[in-house]
Amino acid sequence: MHAGTFYLLGFGWKTALTDSAVGNILLFFASLVVSNTLRFYQPGKGRYFNVVAWCILLSGIWVFLSRWVLLYMMGESTVYADILDKSLLIRGCIGFLLISGTALISMLWYTMHDQKDNERRKADAEKLAREAELFNLRQQLQPHFLFNSLNSISALVGRRPEEARTMIHQLSDFLRGTLKKAENEFVKLEEELQHLQLYLDIEKVRFGHRLNTEVNKAEGCENLELPAMILQPLVENAIKFGLYDTTGQVTISINASCVPGYLVLTIQNPYDINTVRPKSGTGFGLTGIKRRLYLLFARTDLLETSGENNIFTTTVKIPQYDKGNIN
Structure with a gap:
C-alpha cells in the first residue's frame, strides 16, 4: 500500500518500491531492537511509560534515518523531498503504532514465557521438597522398629x-x-x-x-x-x-x-x-x-x-x- 501511494502520486515504480523497501527494512530493525530489549528488560508496574518513551524514540530515529537514506538514494528530486517531508508526521505515527504493537506483543510473550519458567521452577522445587520429605518420612519409620528389635535380641541372647x-x-x-x-x-x-x-x-x-x-x-x-x-x-x-x-x-x-x-x-x-x-x-x-x-x-x-x-x-x-x- 505504501508503494502504491507513491505510484498514484506520479512517481515511478522504482521510486515507490525503494521508498517502501527502505522504510520497511529500517522499521523491521527498529521492531527487532524493541523486541530484544524487552527480552531482557521487563518493566514492572508503573514503569510502562519507559516502554512508551522508548517506542517514541525509536519511531523518531526510524523516521529521520529513513529520510536521510531515501534522500541520499533519490538524489536531488525536490518534488519527492517535499512530499517526503510533508509525510514525516504520518510516517512517525504509523511507525509508533507498529513499534508499539511489537512492544506489546513482545511484553505479553516474554511475560507468559517467564511465568511458565517460574511455574516450572516452582513445580521442580516443590517436587524436590516433596521427595525429600517422603524420603525423610520413610527413614524415620525404621529406627523405632530397629531399636525394639535389637533390645529384644539383647534380651534373648542370654536366655x-x-x-x-x-x-x-x-x-x-x-x-x-x-x-x-x-x-x-x-x-x-x-x-x-x-x-x-x-x-x-x-x-x-x-x-x-x-x-x-x-x-x-x-x-x-x-x-x-x-x-x-x-x-x-x-x-x-x-x-x-x-x-x-x-x-x-x-x-x-x-x-x-x-x-x-x-x-x-x-x-x-x-x-x-x-x-x-x-x-x-x-x-x-x-x-x-x-x-x-x-x-x-x-x-x-x-x-x-x-x-x-x-x-x-x-x-x-x-x-x-x-x-x-x-x-
Whole structure:
C-alpha cells in the first residue's frame, strides 16, 4: 500500500518500491531492537511509560534515518523531498503504532514465557521438597522398629540364643528387603505382603505366643500398587495398641480388598478401653502415613481410624491411577 501511494502520486515504480523497501527494512530493525530489549528488560508496574518513551524514540530515529537514506538514494528530486517531508508526521505515527504493537506483543510473550519458567521452577522445587520429605518420612519409620528389635535380641541372647540367632537372620532379611524397596515409591501388594511377613516373624519372636496375625487378601488384588513400606508402620501401630497394655493373646488382622479405583487396606486390633484411648492419627506411624499419602496423592481423606466394641480399626484407601500424573 505504501508503494502504491507513491505510484498514484506520479512517481515511478522504482521510486515507490525503494521508498517502501527502505522504510520497511529500517522499521523491521527498529521492531527487532524493541523486541530484544524487552527480552531482557521487563518493566514492572508503573514503569510502562519507559516502554512508551522508548517506542517514541525509536519511531523518531526510524523516521529521520529513513529520510536521510531515501534522500541520499533519490538524489536531488525536490518534488519527492517535499512530499517526503510533508509525510514525516504520518510516517512517525504509523511507525509508533507498529513499534508499539511489537512492544506489546513482545511484553505479553516474554511475560507468559517467564511465568511458565517460574511455574516450572516452582513445580521442580516443590517436587524436590516433596521427595525429600517422603524420603525423610520413610527413614524415620525404621529406627523405632530397629531399636525394639535389637533390645529384644539383647534380651534373648542370654536366655534363648537360638531364638536370638533366628531373629538376627530375620532382621537381616527384613532390612535387606527394605534397602531394595527404597528405590521404588510404589510396589505391588503381593510384594508388600511378603515384606510384611518378615516383619511379623520378627515381632512374633519378640512377643511369642501373645501375638497372632491374620492376613487376608481378596482375589485379584495381587497386582494392585501401594506406597512401599506403608503396611509395616500400620501394623506396628496396631501391635502397640493391642499388646503393650495386655498380657494375654492378641490377634491382629490385616485385610486387603479391591473396590473400583482403590486398594483398601484394613488393620484391626483389640484394645482395652480402660488403658488405651485411641485417637485419630495417634503416634508418629499414623501421622507420618497421613502426611505421606497427602504428598503422594494430594488428598487428606485416605486414612481413617475408628474404635468400636474394643476393636481399633485403621482403614487406608490407595487410589489406583497413573502415579506419574501425581505432581
